[in-house]
Amino acid sequence: MTSRVLIAVTHLLGVGHLARAAALARGLAAAGNEVTLISGGAPAPLVAMDGVRLVQLPPVHIVGTAFSALLGSDGAPAGDTIMEERRRLMMEAVAGLRPDVVITELFPFGRRVLADEFLALAGAARALVPRAAILSSVRDVLVVPSKPGRLEEAHARLLALYDGVLVHGDAAVLPLERSWPVAAEIAPLLHYTGYIDDRPVTPAGEGADGAGEIVVSGGGSAASLPLFRAALGAARSVAGHRWRLLVGRGVPEEAFAALAGEAPAHMTVERARADFPALLARAALSVSQAGYNTVIDIVRARVRAVVVPFEAGRETEQRLRAESLAEAGVWPFAVVPEAGLSAQALAQAVTQTLARPLPPGAAIDRDGVAASVALVACFAQARCRRFPALSRALDEVAAGGGSVALWWRDDDAVAPTPALDRLLSLAAKHALPVAIAAIPAHATQALADRLAGEPLASVLVHGLSHANHAPEGEKKAEFGPHRPLAALCKDAAEGLRRAGETFGAPLLPVFVPPWNRVSDDLAAQLAACGFAGLSAAGKATRPDARRARGLAIAHTHIDPIDWHGGGGLLPLAEIDDRAALAVRARAAAGGEIVLGLLTHHLAQDEATWAFCDDLLAFLLDHPAVVRADARRLFREAGEEEAWCAA
Structure with missing residues (x-):
């Protein structure tokens, strides 16, 4: 398979970074790929670019070790004009090539002074449909930043934006851990290639130029x-x-x-x-x-x-x-x-x-070009780059002739915000309807007005006021078994009434309990309270009921936020495993396989937003996955089954 590959590198002192990136580019080109190399350092005539399209940016360099003081080719500080022109040329290269794979040399582990242009490049690559795989290319040894927070910043960028890291070294000789604290969450992204060495072995010759020197x-x-x-x-x-x-x-x-x-x-x-x-x-x-x-x-x-x-x-x-x-x-x-x-x-x-005799030396892996080419091909071909378990589960469904209906719920809406705009933009980008669970007691008319013209948005009833009524020491719940059933029914009905007054037509009479907890007694009475559906968080290891006690049931199964860890993104492997279990459990139950994504637009950090974008792109690119709308899931009647508690 021929792929389009874009490599971005800026060498600031010598030409080592460029030489290594160019060797990788030549290897990829020799394997039949279309390769563009963006170079942001000074031109280096001795670095060969055979078969590679070179995009030379306005060069920058440094003097000594002043890595934060970028200088232009004239020796003056590199100002906004130079940096804007560099970004423009980068964006043109992405638009012209439409790469399958983008490789940033050293970033995000280094080159922090150039973060704006590297992040812009990654953003442009992520916006492609289908989006490009994004890899970091690093040498065998890295330098840990001295300022507090920069290590965590590098890891956050890696987890938010990157699919893998090509480590051009030999793990048996010099693992990256010797120079860089490899956190558990980034370890799965590392792929050792061996050392980059594409030069032929030159036999020693007597009497030739340089002999014995x-x-x-x-x-x-x-x-x-x-x-x-x-x-x-x-x-x-x-x-x-x-x-x-x-x-x-x-x-x-x-x-x-x-x-x-x-x-x-x-x-x-x-x-x-x-x-x-x-x-x-x-x-x-x-x-x-x-x-x-x-x-x-x-x-x-x-x-x-x-x-x-x-x-x-x-x-x-x-x-x-x-x-x-x-x-x-x-x-x-x-x-x-x-x-x-x-x-x-x-x-x-x-x-x-x-005076010392030549020793035999030990073997070292110098086949880094071939290994890198093979890895790039894998990333270019596989859309399951960060979801191997989920990919296998979906493949099993597809092999059996089945499909997975993907639906999306977002909780806790109360007012129009930039985060809500981002949520709706993401829905439009992937053409996937999103059901927004709004809190009736706090939802504003401005929110209703904002959602009224959104064809992909529907509204669900998120309890009443999202108030915790559980005793101290127990898990939070607004509609748990801690109050009389009559009080629960009264508040649920009041939530439906208020939501109906605020939202009108976009509202679906679907009850979404805050914290995804609802008592069995209330669940049995929701239809009598005027509700047609219930959505909580389904257990990954067991199927959801399709319909129970007059209610259509559609739970969510993928929640990427690490609530128990204080927020942020759950480890990718954990999300992947849970999602795969959910697919298999629902497939084993027979009938339509419905898989729900749960987001919280007001609580998501950059890594979580990027993950959701990546997950949706992956899922909707899989042949087994079809888009599902909450308006269909909760409108259609299904087989009567006993309700499966969330």
């Missing part, structure tokens, strides 16, 4: 200048080998000229070369930082290596990578801490490492 490299940014200056002094002390200093394009010409002018006669100073992997394969020793791509180049070339990890500004990524791979036996990197870097220290490390 000490090759010094530092990525694409000026952050490597301290290493380069130390290398100049170290080369004067270690004169038994030729040295080659490869300077990235991010180092200004003036600094490059200074390095070349100070180099000893046995050191060649030149700009970075596209054949760097071949130079390493022929070298006697590599001296470098410990960036992701360089480390993989070293492991592939099996060359002795001294690394000086970049550690400015609390950066821990490179040192952790080098030390972890050395501890695991992948390759014996000799580490010179940046704080102790000097010409003498570097010369000593070079001399000692040259």
Whole structure:
């Protein structure tokens, strides 16, 4: 299956992030996919884009480790004009490609300074019909944010917007937990791919350019200048080998000229070369930082290596990578801490490492491109990305020739609000009717006016005043078995009367007990009180009655809010399992399978709204699911059955 894939990346210092994203893009293109890569950093001519459409945004960069101070190509702060143009080009790319999969490199784990454009990109991808799968692409090591709340913010964005995380590393060697606190709720989203390495193995050759040399490299940014200056002094002390200093394009010409002018006669100073992997394969020793791509180049070339990890500004990524791979036996990197870097220290490390024999090394998974391509294909093809159990249950219904009628109830409406507008917009987006349970004692005429012109909205009777009458220590209930039946019937009838006066035609005489709790005695009298239907929360593990004591019954089964945990979104796996149980229980009972979604527009956070959007898109895209309207469910008579208590 050919898919359309969009990858967004912005490199701010060197070109490592872009190089990794480009390798993934090339692999996807080679597999027959249509790939667009949006690059927001400085152009990098040495990074190949074979088969990939490149969208270059107005570039931004930083100086040093000031990650929040974005600069434009002219060195001035990147203002609103630049950032708005970047977002515009991103939106154009989404509209033009209509991707099946969108991949954001590093975000939401990093690149917080660019959150607005990444969130806009994710929003545009979610708005597509069918919506795109959204993945994050991260390297093997991440840097935990220092400011309070940012870790939780990253996880919330991940849960709200993303379908998965491609971790480009080897979990057996360096699991993400070594650098990032992986919360239980995000662990299921992680997919290890192995390291991204699409370069061919280059055999070492005698007598070729660079053979037997000490090759010094530092990525694409000026952050490597301290290493380069130390290398100049170290080369004067270690004169038994030729040295080659490869300077990235991010180092200004003036600094490059200074390095070349100070180099000893046995050191060649030149700009970075596209054949760097071949130079390493022929070298006697590599001296470098410990960036992701360089480390993989070293492991592939099996060359002795001294690394000086970049550690400015609390950066821990490179040192952790080098030390972890050395501890695991992948390759014996000799580490010179940046704080102790000097010409003498570097010369000593070079001399000692040259004297050591080449070890066999240990295996490491470097098949990250192929694994990533396979994972992207799975996400592109499967609409059950985050609902595997529910998907299987629906597949079983479809295989048996059945269908699932999906209906939607939203509780606690009292007045028109932005949240209500959002609810109605979501209903319109998915063309799914929504039955709004309004509280009669508090519902305003403004709410009735707002709903009067909504063809997808109907109104149900949500108790009377949503007042708790349960004794202290018991679960809340307005219509539980805690009051005389006569009082319960009186309040229920009063709720129906008030709702009828307020809402008129859109009202369905359907009783929705607050907190989804109603006494059996009242349920038996609801028809006598004027009600035609009852809706509470059905048990996932048993079927609902279709009709009882003169009432049509349609319960809800999927409530995504974690009420016992203080609000927010329930763990996705828990929602998935409950929904699957509900489908199977109703299928086992025979007859029409009705599945109800319950929302609370006034209580939902961003993650819950995004979940509802995603769930509706998934369900309505499944061939077994059909749209159901409360007006039909509660109008049609069914077989008399004993009422099944909620």
